[in-house]
Amino acid sequence: MNAVAACSRLSAALYWLALVGCLFIAGTAAAAALEAEPAATGEAILYHNFRPIVTFRGTLLGASPAARARKSADRIDHLTPSQMVLPIELTPLTLDGVRGITLTAGGNLLFGVAETDLDPQEKLTLEQVAESARQRIAEALQADAEQRRPAVLLKGVGLSAVATVIAFALLWLIARATRMVVGRLQRLIEREDAHRQLRWARHGWLLVQRLSQVLMSFLWLTVAYLWLTYVLARFPLTEPLGDRLGDFLLDLLEDIGTSFIGAMPSLTTAVVILFLTKAANDAIGNFFKAAKEGRVQAPGLHADTVSATQRLVTVMVWGLGIAIAYPFIPMSNSDAFKGLSVMFGFMFTLGSAGIVNQLMSGLVLVYARALSVGDFVQIGDNAGVVSQVGVLSTKIINMRNEEITIPNAVLVGNTIRNFSRLAGERGTLVSTSVTIGYDTPWRQVHAMLIVAAKQTPGLRPVPTPFVYQKSLADWYVEYELFAHMDQPLERVPVLSALHANIQDQFNTYGVQIMSPHFNSQPASNLVVPRGDWHAAPAAPDAPRAGS
Incomplete structure (x- = not known):
């Protein structure tokens, strides 16, 4: 007997050491949750070993349903192991004119059921309720007695240990597989980015990491949930909790499957609508592609506005398609x-x-x-x-x-x-201005400016550069040279070269550029003699300005 008792104590210690966390989280929380709701409605459920025994709804001998459930639980907890295996007897009685039935084990009162505890909606007789309570309390007491057997404890602890090893092995395999897959994806991303100018590896890698963490956490929780369900079901005392966890998982999968099957018609309709929307958008995209390539002409549609118009039409088409498909999306009205x-x-x-x-x-x-x-x-x-x-x-x-x-x-x-x-085939028009005194023939100025433009790389010789006289100021004439160029981005270096060539031309022929202005009026009139009107490099028949 001492060896059996010692073995029993050792088995019990191992059992509670392995399952104390599970019992605290799952058992206590489940029992508290199940007891909370009836208390709020004036009812009280009697529990033993996480099993609901009977529901008290009426006050008996001044005791409320909650007080009756509490006193009954105390009586059951004080039963000895030998009393737990005794048969449960039903004894009819009448208290304060209310008919009832008491449940006893070896002469020890456990609890009583009265007519005021019956649920009108269940339509059960007092005898049927009492018999159901007898079966439930007998099962709970039997589980309590079985839990005290060393063989049952050792078997439960052994199976739990095996399940724990398998669970840890699965967790290790999940972590290792995740690392292998993520590492391979990382190498693939880096190899692809090595051939691309736009590198997105850091963003793609972060996304892969987050997704892998979410997936691994989900798999770990799944393994932990299954392990907890299996371990709780291996012991008679916590078997109801394991059954509840298993039933919850099965009910959840059933609800998901039923909801998915029920949502198939609506989901199919939404997919068909979105598919037709994409087909319409592709057809419109082909039209705009042809318009962009010049194969299709449409009133009011220019090459510069094709892309913007396509984006607007795409947004409107998809917006209309999503608006039509939205009511068919599952849970859209939630x-x-x-x-x-x-x-x-x-x-x-x-x-x-x-x-x-x-x-x-x-x-x-x-x-x-x-x-x-x-x-x-x-x-x-x-x-x-x-x-x-x-x-x-x-x-x-x-x-x-x-x-x-x-x-x-x-x-x-x-x-x-x-x-x-407005450049078209003639190129972009550029210009620069100079101010020259009245003593320099304007034809000579025109010729020098045009020669400087023709000597400047980047300016087109055709169309021919031309000069306008913009104004006749107090001390000088303002000339503006116009020329065409093909590369607008080279505007600054081309103008710099043009200004250098203009200075070289004017220095070559001794013509002063009147910037800054005169400081004082010269002693004689500054005019151009008629004989110098066609001074080199101007030709005698040189055209007038702007011609």
Whole structure:
């Protein structure tokens, strides 16, 4: 007997050491949760070994249902192991005119059931309720007695140990497999990025890491849940908890499967609608592609506005398709979807003012055809070639090879000088001005300026450069030279070379550029003698300005 008792104590110690955490979390929480709801409705459920025995609904001899359940639990807990295996007897009685039945074990009162405890909706007799309670309490006491047997404890602990080893092995395999898959994906991402100018490895790697962590956590929780369910079911005392966890998992899978099957018609309808939307969008995309290539002509559709119009039409088509498919999406009418809709609507309302302003400004720029990619423009103090016309901002590259981002709203509010819009096949027009005194023949000035333009690399000889006399000022004549160029981005170096050639021409023929102005009036009239009107390099029949 001493050896058996010692073995029993050792088995019990191992059992509680292995399952104390499970019992504390699962058993206590489950019992508390199940007891809380009936107490709020004036009912009390009698539990023993995590098993519901009977529900008390009426007051008997001044004791409330909760007090009756508490006193009955105390009586059952004070039973000795030998009393737990005794048969349960039913004894009818009448108290205060209320008929009832008591349940006793070896003369020890366990609890009583009265007519006031019956549920009208169940339509059960007092005898049926008492018999059901007898079977449940007998099963609970039997489990309590079985739990005290060393063989049962040792078997449960052994099976639990095996399940624990298997669970840890599965967790290790999951972690190792996750590391292997993630490592291979990392090498694949880095190898792909080695051949790309746009490197996205750090962003893709972070995403892969987060997804792997979520997947591994889900698998670990699944293994832990199954392990806990199996271990609790191996001991008679906690078998109901294991059954509840298993039933919960099965009910959850059943609900998910039933919901998925029930949602198949609506989900299929939504998929078909989105598929038709994509087909329509692809057809529209082919039309705009043909329009961009010049194979299709449409009124009001220009090459500069094809891309923007395609984006607008794509947004409208997909918006219409999603609006039609939305009611068919499962759970679209749930409170969660409604809450998300309200939240996103509120966020869009607060943050969309500036975005909408930029979007509308971008549409104004596109459809006004103020600029396009490749145009050489000047916006305020910024001059350069347009590299991108976006929905929110426009990017230009200046002469220093710097990328400047300008919000579309700023562009709409400023003057845009486009040097390429009207160039066509003649090239972009550039100009520079000089001021020359009245004593220099204007024909000579024209000829020198045109020769300087023809000697400048980057300026086109055809069309021929030409000169205008912009004004006859008090002390000088202002001449402006115009020429065409093919590379607007080279405007600054080309103008620099042109200015150098102009200085060389005027120095060669001894003509003074009147900048700065005269400080005093010369002693004699500064006029050009008629014989010098065609001074070299001007020809006698040189055309007049602008011809």
